[in-house]
Amino acid sequence: MGNPRKVCAYPYIIWIIGFTVIPLGIIVKYALTDSTGVFSLYNILAIAQPVHLKALIFSTEVAVICTLICILLSYPLVMSLKRLGYMGKRFSIFVLILPMWINFVLRLLAWQMILSNNGLLNALLELLHLPTIAIANTKTAMMIGLVYDYLPYMILPIYNCIDEIDDDLIDAARDLGANGFTVFLKIIFPLTIPGLLSGIVMVFVPSMTSFVTANVLGGGKYQLIGNVIEQEFMTTMDWNLGSGLSLILMIFTLISMVFTSGNEEPGKESAIW
Amino acid sequence: MKKKIIFAALLTAFVALSLSACKSQAKDSITVFNYSMYIDPEILDQFEEESGIHVNYEEAPTPEELYTKYKSGAISYDLLCSSEYMLQRLMSEGELKEVDFSSFENKDNMSSRCMEMCKDIDPEHKYLMPYFWGTVGILYDPDKTNGEITSWDSLFNGEYSGNFIMQDSMRDSFMVALKYLGYSANTTDEAELLEAKELLISQKPQVQAYHVDEVRDEIIGGNAALGVIYSGEGYYAYQENDRLKYCIPKEGSNYWIDCFCMTKDCKNVEGAKKFMDFLCREDIAQKNFDYVCYSSAMNSVVDNYSDAEKNFPAVNPSDEELKRCEMFKQLPKETTEKMGEYWKELKAR
Amino acid sequence: MVEKLKNFICKFYLLLITLFLHIPVLLLIVLSFNGSRNRTSWGGFSLKWYKKMFSSSQMMDAFSNTILISFCAASIATVIGLLAALGISAMKNRGYGIMLAATNIPMVNADIVTGLALMLWFIKFIPLGFTSVLLAHITFDIPYVVLSVLPRVKQMNVAVYEAARDLGANGIYAFFKVVMPQLYGSILYGFFMALTISMDDFTVTYFTRGAGVNTLSTLIYGELKKGIVPEMYALSTLIFVVVFVILLIVNFGSVRKEKKAVAA
Numbered sequence: 087m088g089n090p091r092k093v094c095a096y097p098y099i100i101w102i103i104g105f106t107v108i109p110l111g112i113i114v115k116y117a118l119t120d121s122t123g124v125f126s127l128y129n130i131l132a133i134a135q136p137v138h139l140k141a142l143i144f145s146t147e148v149a150v151i152c153t154l155i156c157i158l159l160s161y162p163l164v165m166s167l168k169r170l171g172y173m174g175k176r177f178s179i180f181v182l183i184l185p186m187w188i189n190f191v192l193r194l195l196a197w198q199m200i201l202s203n204n205g206l207l208n209a210l211l212e213l214l215h216l217p218t219i220a221i222a223n224t225k226t227a228m229m230i231g232l233v234y235d236y237l238p239y240m241i242l243p244i245y246n247c248i249d250e251i252d253d254d255l256i257d258a259a260r261d262l263g264a265n266g267f268t269v270f271l272k273i274i275f276p277l278t279i280p281g282l283l284s285g286i287v288m289v290f291v292p293s294m295t296s297f298v299t300a301n302v303l304g305g306g307k308y309q310l311i312g313n314v315i316e317q318e319f320m321t322t323m324d325w326n327l328g329s330g331l332s333l334i335l336m337i338f339t340l341i342s343m344v345f346t347s348g349n350e351e352p353g354k355e356s357a358i359w
Numbered sequence: 360m361k362k363k364i365i366f367a368a369l370l371t372a373f374v375a376l377s378l379s380a381c382k383s384q385a386k387d388s389i390t391v392f393n394y395s396m397y398i399d400p401e402i403l404d405q406f407e408e409e410s411g412i413h414v415n416y417e418e419a420p421t422p423e424e425l426y427t428k429y430k431s432g433a434i435s436y437d438l439l440c441s442s443e444y445m446l447q448r449l450m451s452e453g454e455l456k457e458v459d460f461s462s463f464e465n466k467d468n469m470s471s472r473c474m475e476m477c478k479d480i481d482p483e484h485k486y487l488m489p490y491f492w493g494t495v496g497i498l499y500d501p502d503k504t505n506g507e508i509t510s511w512d513s514l515f516n517g518e519y520s521g522n523f524i525m526q527d528s529m530r531d532s533f534m535v536a537l538k539y540l541g542y543s544a545n546t547t548d549e550a551e552l553l554e555a556k557e558l559l560i561s562q563k564p565q566v567q568a569y570h571v572d573e574v575r576d577e578i579i580g581g582n583a584a585l586g587v588i589y590s591g592e593g594y595y596a597y598q599e600n601d602r603l604k605y606c607i608p609k610e611g612s613n614y615w616i617d618c619f620c621m622t623k624d625c626k627n628v629e630g631a632k633k634f635m636d637f638l639c640r641e642d643i644a645q646k647n648f649d650y651v652c653y654s655s656a657m658n659s660v661v662d663n664y665s666d667a668e669k670n671f672p673a674v675n676p677s678d679e680e681l682k683r684c685e686m687f688k689q690l691p692k693e694t695t696e697k698m699g700e701y702w703k704e705l706k707a708r
Numbered sequence: 709m710v711e712k713l714k715n716f717i718c719k720f721y722l723l724l725i726t727l728f729l730h731i732p733v734l735l736l737i738v739l740s741f742n743g744s745r746n747r748t749s750w751g752g753f754s755l756k757w758y759k760k761m762f763s764s765s766q767m768m769d770a771f772s773n774t775i776l777i778s779f780c781a782a783s784i785a786t787v788i789g790l791l792a793a794l795g796i797s798a799m800k801n802r803g804y805g806i807m808l809a810a811t812n813i814p815m816v817n818a819d820i821v822t823g824l825a826l827m828l829w830f831i832k833f834i835p836l837g838f839t840s841v842l843l844a845h846i847t848f849d850i851p852y853v854v855l856s857v858l859p860r861v862k863q864m865n866v867a868v869y870e871a872a873r874d875l876g877a878n879g880i881y882a883f884f885k886v887v888m889p890q891l892y893g894s895i896l897y898g899f900f901m902a903l904t905i906s907m908d909d910f911t912v913t914y915f916t917r918g919a920g921v922n923t924l925s926t927l928i929y930g931e932l933k934k935g936i937v938p939e940m941y942a943l944s945t946l947i948f949v950v951v952f953v954i955l956l957i958v959n960f961g962s963v964r965k966e967k968k969a970v971a972a
Contacts, residue, residue: 089798089799091794091795091797091798092795092798092799092803093795094791094792094794094795094798095791095792095794095795095796095798095799095807096795097788097791097792098788098789098791098792098795098796098807098850098854099807101788101846101847101850102810102811105826105829105843105844105846105847106810106813106814106847107810108829109822109825109826109828109829110813110821110825112825112828112829112832113821113824113825113828116828136704136707137700137703137704137707138707140707141707159725162718162721163721163722163725165718166718166719166721166722167722169715169718176959176960177960178722178726180955180956180959181726181730182725182726182729184729184730184733184948184952184955185729185730185732185733186904186908187904187907187908187947187948187951187952188732188733188736188944188947188948189908189924189925189928189944190908190909190910190925191910191925191928191929191932192736192928192936192940192941192944193732193733193736195928195932195936196731196732196733196735196736197732199735200731200732200735202577202580202582203581203582203583204580204581204582205582206735220521222567222568222582223567223568234728234729234732237725237729238729287816291816291817291818292818292819294818295818295819295820295821297820298910298911298929302932305566305567305568305569305570306527306568306569306570306706307563307566307568307569307706309706309707312818312820313706314703314707315820315824316820317703319427319824319915320424320427320428321421321423321424321427322423322427322699323426323427323430323431325828328824329824329828332820332821332824332825335818335820335821336817336818336821339816339817339818339821342816343809343812343813343816390919390920391919392919395930395931396930396931400764400765400766403765404765414920415919415920416766416919416920417918417919417920418930420930431831432831433827433830433831433835433836433918434835434836434837434918434919435835436919573932579746580746599746
């Protein structure tokens with residue numbers, strides 16, 4: 087029977103079965119039946135329809151770009167953080183997390199106000215006698231919103247990894263003649279891969295489905311796969327089709343999970359609190 | 360030590376919160392489903408105060424979402440407020456309950472003109488309590504347009520490319536295209552629908568955004584020159600900035616009426632009736648009109664229109680303007696599906 | 709010289725990103741003091757929205773719901789998650805792997821799928837409302853607790869607990885006196901993480917809520933279509949400031965002590 091302490095996990099096991107496994111099972115059931123409850127693959131195959139395929143490809147494209155931008159912004163940031171003292175680091179991380187306490191939807195609204203044709207950004211450009219830009223309700227505006235939302239989720243895990251790297255290791259490499267770039271490529275980057283992977287997991291799938299961001303900043307002109315699913319459920323009321331598309335999305339989630347499984351302790355304590 | 364103290368504090372806070380969560384809910388309550396921001400919230404408070412009936416209030420942005428949410432059965436509603444074509448659909452599905460309007464204290468305040476509008480759906484006035492009505496038109500800022508706007512053409516001829524906003528609602532968008540092409544907004548003809556779809560698709564690159572009610576703030580804020588808008592939002596915008604103008608295009612448009620009705624599963628019939636009656640009371644109706652800004656279905660409010668309200672086409676359209684407009688009808692299932700498919704195609708572009 | 713330049717570039721970049729993350733927040737704070745209702749024009753400094761927000765019952769309800777749901781969900785999740793972490797750490801390879809994978813599901817699954825799955829499940833047996841939102845929040849909160857407590861439990865010195873038992877302490881007493889003190893930090897971290905996620909959640913709440921139950925997120929989303937009332941900026945600013953102060957005290961109150969400990 088093993089360790090009696092296992093009993094402690096039973097409430098959680100019941101919870102997982104009741105609120106994770108069964109609900110996902112229901113999605114699968116809806117996905118594999120038609121509106122009369124007869125088995126059908128129609129809802130799964132519906133992803134091949136041009137309308138859905140387009141949304142899926144577009145979402146993947148957006149998610150890839152968003153993840154890449156987040157990675158490119160995060161590395162210089164965590165490298166800069168590493169140069170700071172203990173207090174400086176702690177304070178910086180604290181400041182980076184702080185915006186999360188203003189409501190998500192309100193933050194998006196604030197971006198809408200900043201980017202609109204008559205907004206803050208264009209007012210600033212005018213003040214500097216530069217030409218104004220029509221960035222509101224474009225793909226760029228949507229990308230800015232997505233990167234803004236998910237950047238902290240990329241920074242934190244990478245930072246946690248980089249913070250653990252022993253300075254002596256870097257000094258040793260330098261003494262042996264490695265330049266800054268080599269140090270980064272040969273030491274820092276490989277050691278941050280676990281953090282990078284969990285960052286990608288936290289950013290990629292969520293940015294494929296962020297229907298609110300697409301609606302608010304994209305002006306309703308861009309359809310992520312999340313928008314399509316939301317509409318199937320809330321407007322068209324085709325729950326079977328919505329579930330079918332959700333199931334396709336879960337495949338992406340599964341791919342993400344393969345990434346995390348190699349990563350023993352994804353929720354390591356960081357310096358937020 | 361410090362962490363322990365924080366821990367203890369949190370535990371106390373949790374217990375206190377859980378206890379307050381158990382505060383007894385008012386037993387007598389009704390659940391009301393309405394469009395977003397379609398009632399002055401103070402009226403809900405006032406109703407609770409005067410009647411002792413608690414109102415669970417729920418909102419949906421469009422008729423389609425309202426219908427879906429109601430049909431999903433996730434929440435059991437007592438009262439619904441929706442537009443005529445959705446009400447027609449609900450009625451044909453047997454979802455509504457008859458209401459004895461003659462027992463209302465304020466029954467005489469309901470405008471007969473509005474009851475006339477519902478005649479096709481509810482000929483004997485047994486189900487629907489008219490609430491507000493209005494039209495769909497174009498709100499524009501004359502300083503940013505080349506003169507007066509009188510036609511849907513301004514949205515299709517490329518003159519204001521990137522500078523106008525369309526409605527993010529399937530039927531309204533198709534209505535605009537169909538009317539512009541000279542067809543009925545209730546067409547079931549596939550060729551006509553297809554033509555409308557092609558038109559909307561070719562228009563998409565010029566559209567700044569598809570919005571529902573945000574259109575109003577975008578135009579007030581000067582972010583766009585013109586936009587397709589519901590009349591009440593147009594009047595609200597006019598109150599904020601009296602330079603703005605509202606027009607019902609010459610090709611015709613859509614007019615609609617929103618009514619309250621009781622669901623077939625209504626659990627608190629007396630409470631629901633009291634609520635409807637309350638909305639018909641003169642002072643409440645006036646307060647609601649001042650907040651909502653759509654054309655009221657209450658006599659007392661209409662008689663009290665100010666000169667500005669009487670002359671603004673969004674509040675008080677002329678008979679000639681109304682004659683160009685057409686009400687939505689419930690479309691046959693195939694047409695709705697076709698339109699839904701086209702709409703998805705348009706949005707996915 | 710080069711080092712100085714490098715330092716400058718690093719600090720500048722840090723500042724730039726901080727600015728990027730904080731500009732929307734600053735804008736909202738400024739707007740909460742705007743005398744005009746219109747968000748595109750400045751109507752002078754005013755505190756009227758702060759006075760007005762307390763009289764909006766809709767907003768106060770949403771606020772108390774948000775606080776209540778996120779605190780209750782985070783607390784219940786902390787209890788279940790702590791027990792789970794203790795239990796899982798005792799498992800062997802296969803059980804351990806399965807549990808870890810199951811824990812990861814709600815974290816990596818798209819919010820929209822979690823929300824929809826729960827909605828489809830809930831409508832089969834309970835009316836959507838406060839309870840359904842609470843259950844949903846507990847569901848996505850637990851993994852954050854488990855994943856922050858579990859590594860600590862694994863590092864924990866089991867010998868101390870056994871020593872306490874040998875010395876005659878009963879199981880419960882030994883647990884609270886010996887085990888818990890080692891875990892306070894990670895439990896607290898898990899709790900706060902759950903609280904933050906819960907407070908900020910929109911998608912799952914949107915799909916599992918019922919009539920009249922709004923959290924701040926869903927209320928704002930509803931208002932978005934019609935234009936946000938400025939009272940909302942005021943309330944958000946207030947929340948932001950309160951959280952800022954609390955976190956500052958919790959965070960940097962303890963730092964000083966830790967530093968002392970390091971120095972000693």
